Amino acid sequence: MSSxxxxxxxxxxxxxxxxxxxxxxxxxxxxxxxxxxEVVLLKAQSSGNNAPPDRFAAARGKADVPWRTQDLMALLRG
Known part of the structure; x- marks a missing residue:
């Protein structure tokens, strides 16, 4: 076979x-x-998750604001 x-x-x-x-x-x-x-083609070992990487994963859990969600929402809503 050739390509x-x-x-x-x-x-x-x-x-x-x-x-x-x-x-x-x-x-x-x-x-x-x-x-x-010779070149060898192998199926790579995957983590079992074919989803694209989460762009927020690196930031998740990094906030140092001690506010609760409802306090933050009250501030944002006015």
């Missing part, structure tokens, strides 16, 4: 290979070189 490299460095993984590895759109993959210099 053509695009100008962006992308290739299409043949369906037979995708099916054998259980790859679906969005599946993470790993590339490696073996001792013979």
């Amino acid at each position: 053509t490299l695009t100008i962006k460095g992308q290739v299409t993984i043949p369906k037979q290979i995708r099916d054998a590895l259980g790859l679906v759109p969005g599946s993470p993959v790993d590339f490696a070189l073996n001792r013979d210099g």
Whole structure:
């Protein structure tokens, strides 16, 4: 099986290979070189969560304001 490299460095993984590895759109993959210099494609180990990373995760729990939610809402509402 062969595929053509695009100008962006992308290739299409043949369906037979995708099916054998259980790859679906969005599946993470790993590339490696073996001792013979051949490229090996592996299905990457995922955390079991295919959802995109939460952009608020880094900030969650960092607030040092001792207010309760209802106090803050009363302040914001006027």
